[in-house]
Amino acid sequence: MTSPTTPSGPEQLAVAFRAALSSAGLPARDVAFERPRQREHGDWATNVALALAKPVGRPPREIARDVVDALDAPADVERVEIAGPGFINVHLAHSALEGVVRAAVTQGPAWGRGAPADNAVRRVNVEFVSANPTGPLHVGHGRQAALGDALASLFDATGWAVTREYYFNDAGNQMALFGDSVAAAARGEPPPDNGYHGAYIGQLAAELSAAGQLDDVRDAAYRRMLDHITATLDRLGVRFDVYFGERALHAGEIADVIARLRDAGHVYDADGAVWLRTTTFGDDKDRVLVKADGATTYFAADCAYLANKIARGFDRCVYVLGADHHGYIQRLYAIADAEGVGRERVEVVLHQFVNLFRGGETVRMSKRTGEIITFDELIDEVGADAARYTFLRYSNDVTIDFDMAEVVKQDRDNPVYYVQYSHARIAGIMRTATERGVVAGSVDDARLELLTADAEEELVRRIALYPETVAYAAEERAPHKVARYAEDLAEAFHRFYTECQVVGDDVELTRARYWLCVAARQTLVNALGLLGVRAPDRM
RNA sequence: GCGCCGGUAGCUCAGGGGAUAGAGCAUCUGACUACGGAUCAGAAGGUCGGGGGUUCGAAUCCCUCUCGGCGCACCA
Numbered sequence: 001m002t003s004p005t006t007p008s009g010p011e012q013l014a015v016a017f018r019a020a021l022s023s024a025g026l027p028a029r030d031v032a033f034e035r036p037r038q039r040e041h042g043d044w045a046t047n048v049a050l051a052l053a054k055p056v057g058r059p060p061r062e063i064a065r066d067v068v069d070a071l072d073a074p075a076d077v078e079r080v081e082i083a084g085p086g087f088i089n090v091h092l093a094h095s096a097l098e099g100v101v102r103a104a105v106t107q108g109p110a111w112g113r114g115a116p117a118d119n120a121v122r123r124v125n126v127e128f129v130s131a132n133p134t135g136p137l138h139v140g141h142g143r144q145a146a147l148g149d150a151l152a153s154l155f156d157a158t159g160w161a162v163t164r165e166y167y168f169n170d171a172g173n174q175m176a177l178f179g180d181s182v183a184a185a186a187r188g189e190p191p192p193d194n195g196y197h198g199a200y201i202g203q204l205a206a207e208l209s210a211a212g213q214l215d216d217v218r219d220a221a222y223r224r225m226l227d228h229i230t231a232t233l234d235r236l237g238v239r240f241d242v243y244f245g246e247r248a249l250h251a252g253e254i255a256d257v258i259a260r261l262r263d264a265g266h267v268y269d270a271d272g273a274v275w276l277r278t279t280t281f282g283d284d285k286d287r288v289l290v291k292a293d294g295a296t297t298y299f300a301a302d303c304a305y306l307a308n309k310i311a312r313g314f315d316r317c318v319y320v321l322g323a324d325h326h327g328y329i330q331r332l333y334a335i336a337d338a339e340g341v342g343r344e345r346v347e348v349v350l351h352q353f354v355n356l357f358r359g360g361e362t363v364r365m366s367k368r369t370g371e372i373i374t375f376d377e378l379i380d381e382v383g384a385d386a387a388r389y390t391f392l393r394y395s396n397d398v399t400i401d402f403d404m405a406e407v408v409k410q411d412r413d414n415p416v417y418y419v420q421y422s423h424a425r426i427a428g429i430m431r432t433a434t435e436r437g438v439v440a441g442s443v444d445d446a447r448l449e450l451l452t453a454d455a456e457e458e459l460v461r462r463i464a465l466y467p468e469t470v471a472y473a474a475e476e477r478a479p480h481k482v483a484r485y486a487e488d489l490a491e492a493f494h495r496f497y498t499e500c501q502v503v504g505d506d507v508e509l510t511r512a513r514y515w516l517c518v519a520a521r522q523t524l525v526n527a528l529g530l531l532g533v534r535a536p537d538r539m
Numbered sequence: 540g541c542g543c544c545g546g547u548a549g550c551u552c553a554g555g556g557g558a559u560a561g562a563g564c565a566u567c568u569g570a571c572u573a574c575g576g577a578u579c580a581g582a583a584g585g586u587c588g589g590g591g592g593u594u595c596g597a598a599u600c601c602c603u604c605u606c607g608g609c610g611c612a613c614c615a
Contacts, residue, residue: 034555034557035555036557036558037554037557037558037559037560037561038558038559041558045557045558047556047557047596050557050595050596051595053595054595060595083558084557084558085557085558085595085596086595087557087558132615169615172614172615173614173615174614174615175615271613272613273613274613275613284541284542284611285611287612287613288612288613289613290613291613292613293613295613297612297613297614297615298614298615322609323543323544323608323609323610324609324610325610326542326543326544326609326610326611327542327543327610327611328610329543330542350543350544351544352544352545352608352609353608353609355608393552393553394551394552394553395545395552395553396544397544397545398544398545398552399544399545399607399608399609401551403551406551406564409577410577411577413563413564414577415563417577418563418577418578420577421575421577421578422578424575424577425574425575425578428574428575429574429575430574431574432574433574435574436574472555476555480553481553484552484553484554484562487562487563488562491562494578494579495578495579495580497574497575497578497579498570498571498578498579498580499579501573501574502574503573503574504573504574538575539575539577
């Protein structure tokens with residue numbers, strides 16, 4: 001797996017350090033490495049001596065001394081030193097930096113991608129948005145679209161086979177009411193009681209009328225609405241592999257799953273209803289599968305839907321849900337356990353809400369109050385890239401205060417442009433290099449050892465962090481770590497750009513810097529790709 | 540009442556048990572006859588909501604209190 005150009009990482013260092021522990025007569029133990037906060041503390045650091053101090057009963061610095069003396073370090077380790085209370089800091093040689101540039105360039109789109117230790121490809125279903133097609137997407141759906149898509153990309157980048165799925169309800173009362181509302185509008189009548197209002201209802205009626213689809217309005221209306229939603233998502237660059245309608249489950253799968261759950265002993269009848277004993281699996285209360293009036297519940301459909309996903313061969317089912325759905329988590333786990341699927345195959349990624357502002361003033365997203373703004377209108381106002389990026393640069397766990405007046409700004413206030421600008425600058429350098437007839441040659445022949453300026457080395461070190469950033473962001477289900485990384489990378493590039501002229505008189509230096517630019521550009525492209533944000537050549 | 544998320548610089552937020560808690564914005568001071576100034580360099584700014592505990596070491600883990608957001612259907 002490790003190519004000759006890949007610099008030593010935690011795995012290689014751990015092997016060497018474990019050997020050193022052994023030959024120093026110290027107890028065997030895993031040696032973990034982390035990236036030190038400060039540059040002067042090296043490329044990697046381990047606290048193994050601190051951890052051994054207590055069991056061995058000796059001062060940590062003394063232990064560290066023994067370990068370092070016994071260490072047979074990998075070739076690209078320049079020096080190892082003991083610091084602070086007993087940390088062992090590893091400094092890599094310049095050749096390691098050169099290896100990073102070559103790896104980024106030669107691996108190209110695969111740079112930063114990984115695979116599980118056993119190299120097995122597992123299948124994951126990522127379900128997100130799943131807004132019922134009874135109205136346009138609102139801004140909260142936008143966050144979920146950006147998040148779900150980025151999570152799916154992170155799964156893909158770490159070796160999973162991913163299906164992006166959108167689940168919608170095409171079977172319930174709301175759908176019927178929605179269809180009837182559109183039908184009423186088509187006849188020029190007011191909507192039924194508790195029906196849907198809003199200009200889009202009239203617009204849908206007009207569209208269906210123009211298309212001659214007024215015979216079966218109930219179905220035609222939601223399909224048309226789903227088309228609008230798909231178009232909105234498309235503007236954002238989000239595409240689903242599967243749109244799954246609940247109705248399909250009513251053909252027998254719901255009845256089947258209830259029968260199976262009953263056979264398994266988890267179902268009982270009470271008060272005229274059929275219940276699933278979810279409390280067995282940690283839920284607060286049992287849940288109704290079939291109501292006293294004979295109708296199956298949405299919950300019953302959830303049971304059938306999970307069974308359906310498992311039958312389709314997914315090893316993992318991810319549900320991206322808004323914070324208001326946190327109560328569903330225990331329920332989903334209970335379903336998985338009751339079906340014998342196992343809760344470890346179900347995963348919920350929760351995210352907090354979005355508050356909309358314009359210049360500090362609250363903008364409502366609900367239909368209730370005066371100004372309503374749909375997600376489409378938000379994209380109109382700030383652009384797809386800025387919208388997506390803004391949704392993705394915050395932790396899932398924090399509420400986003402989305403101020404449209406800030407997000408349309410195209411300066412350092414708005415990190416998406418800062419990152420995109422760094423990419424456009426590199427593209428500009430490439431254009432200049434072409435114009436001035438630079439012959440870049442091959443990265444293997446480039447004299448990368450010439451890249452010794454501070455800004456150059458810092459840029460390479462930043463690039464080197466990309467693969468571990470992707471791995472960690474994926475593991476933590478935290479796309480914002482990729483966004484923050486991209487900002488740091490852009491910063492390192494801008495500084496390099498300011499301090500180092502790429503296309504210059506020195507042919508060898510020009511070539512070396514050219515390849516550094518290619519490596520930086522590739523890393524930016526890959527990172528922005530995970531976020532679904534464009535990497536423009538010009539802005 | 541029970542549960543989930545948050546409280547870190549004036550503001551918006553990062554922060555993976557580790558070393559001196561970091562960015563951006565805002566404020567102040569500087570930088571191009573160079574490949575795009577949507578840029579760069581620097582200064583200043585902190586009881587990490589309060590209190591206990593675990594640990595060699597806690598913003599980080601545990602307990603508790605508090606403030607803010609959200610949720611606790613035979614709705615969808």
